[in-house]
Amino acid sequence: MLNENCIFCKIIKGEIPSKKVFENDEMLVFADIEPKAKVHLLAVPKTHFKLLSEAGEKERATIARMLAALPEIAEKNGCKNGYRLVVNQGDDAGQTVPHLHIHVLGGEVLGW
Ligand code: AMP
Ligand code: ZN
Numbered sequence: 671m672l673n674e675n676c677i678f679c680k681i682i683k684g685e686i687p688s689k690k691v692f693e694n695d696e697m698l699v700f701a702d703i704e705p706k707a708k709v710h711l712l713a714v715p716k717t718h719f720k721l722l723s724e725a726g727e728k729e730r731a732t733i734a735r736m737l738a739a740l741p742e743i744a745e746k747n748g749c750k751n752g753y754r755l756v757v758n759q760g761d762d763a764g765q766t767v768p769h770l771h772i773h774v775l776g777g778e779v780l781g782w
C-alpha cells in the first residue's frame with residue numbers, strides 16, 4: 671500500500687522524478703537528491719511504512735531480500751571498495767521521510 675502524501679511513494683508511482691538505478695516488483699533504488707557521499711543511493715520497499723518495528727512478516731521478508739540485493743547494486747554503482755548502510759529510525763535519528771529507506775553511502779572513504 672502506498673501513501674498519497676509520501677514523497678517516496680510519489681517517486682515509486684513516478685509522480686516525482688528520480689534517478690533510478692534498480693527496480694523490481696518490491697523495491698526501488700534511486701539516487702539521493704542531496705548526496706552526503708560520492709555515491710548516495712536510497713533503497714525503498716514498494717509499500718509504505720516508516721519503521722522496522724512496524725514491519726510485518728511480508729515486509730520483513732522484503733527487507734531481507736533488499737539487503738541481499740544491495741551488495742551487487744552498490745558495487746555496480748561505484749562502491750568498489752566498501753559502503754555504508756544507514757537506516758534512520760524516528761525523530762532522534764533525524765528520519766525526515768516517513769517511508770522506510772536504506773541509505774547506501776560510498777564511492778570514497780567515509781568519515782563518521
Ligand atoms: P532520512 O533523513 O534518513 O529520512 O533521509 C531522507 C533522505 O531523502 C535525505 O537524504 C534526502 O536528501 C532524501 N530525499 C528527500 N527527497 C528526495 C527526493 N525527492 N529524491 C531523492 N532523495 C530525496
Ligand atoms: Zn511512502
